[in-house]
Amino acid sequence: MAYVRRNTIKCIGILTGGGDCPGLNAVIRAAVKTAIGRYKWKVLGIEDGFEGFLRKGSIKELTLGSVRGILPRGGTILGTTNRGNPFRMVVKRGGVEKVVDSSKRILASFRDSGMDALVVIGGEGSLGIARDLYKMGLPVVGVPKTIDNDLSATDITFGFDTAVNTATEALDRLHTTAESHHRAMVLEVMGRHAGWIALRAGISGGADIILIPEIPYDIDKVCSAIKHREKHSKFSIVVVAEGAMPAGGDISSIGKTADGVVRLGGVGDRVARAIEERTGVETRVTVLGHLQRGGRPTSFDRLLGTRFGAAAIDLVARGGFGRMVALRTPSIVDVDIVEACGRLNTVDPKGDLIVTARDVGISLGA
């Protein structure tokens, strides 16, 4: 799609929002290199997501020196937060908690810092905030990120591949100890309401049972799969997505964030206890947690992050505001940011990966 070229741009801002994810630094590095090297723009980094706009001293110039050596590093050099939607910020005034709308302060801070455009690297939440600020006049371009791979506007998000690799390696390690002790091992992985990490890592890591949110499980079927395996192998490997739930039952949660977002967790323990009680097989649970978000990005995520970062800057140069870069294999395209925040990308229960899983004898607990 062609846009009007905005020759007036001299300075852009970049921020990372939401949960961190491997590959964020690759995006920042590519964006800075492209903005400075190709377009001769000044680049400002906003610390800790949108919060940095509201705090003194949290907007700093990014130079080529600032991004040197960060490509293999996990996390984000800018810092991030998955709390504090600026449209509904919880603040304490006189000891009393109040919800305030800080969006106008963000627009003012953006203007006062001399930025002409803003690149927001974020997941569903941060891109939704970017979309709402765009509607208020902020010239914004989005870059999709999440280990969950649950954004439907892009074929894949960076960070996901690293998370799947980490979970696969965990399964390799669990296999050897499971086999030695003749145990069932349950691995709980992240992904929120999408089962992508569980499914891909489960297939790659040779799991016997994979439970995902898209296919509510029947614990009797899970247990009979374990019993069936007992006949020829004295151990079993179960991968459970944190958002998995029993048919007719509830999702397992460990409370809510300050913003009221449900924190998922506990299903691994729930499944492990049920297996042990019903089958008598000694069972242990491992919650992989934030190990999936940390550490060095895979080459896939570094490459995708680099492509997204460079493409986001080209999109700014074309005046493609209110849009987001996305992978439509084999190309990097741009899509309406509203589309990006719409439908979740979840596993198709009749899709190819599920068929493969069943073909190779993996039980999906249903």
Ligand code: F6P
């Ligand atoms: O969205 C990424 C993610 O890692 C989810 O998979 C997980 O449910 C959530 O973030 C954890 O968030 P927090 O870092 O707040 O514990």
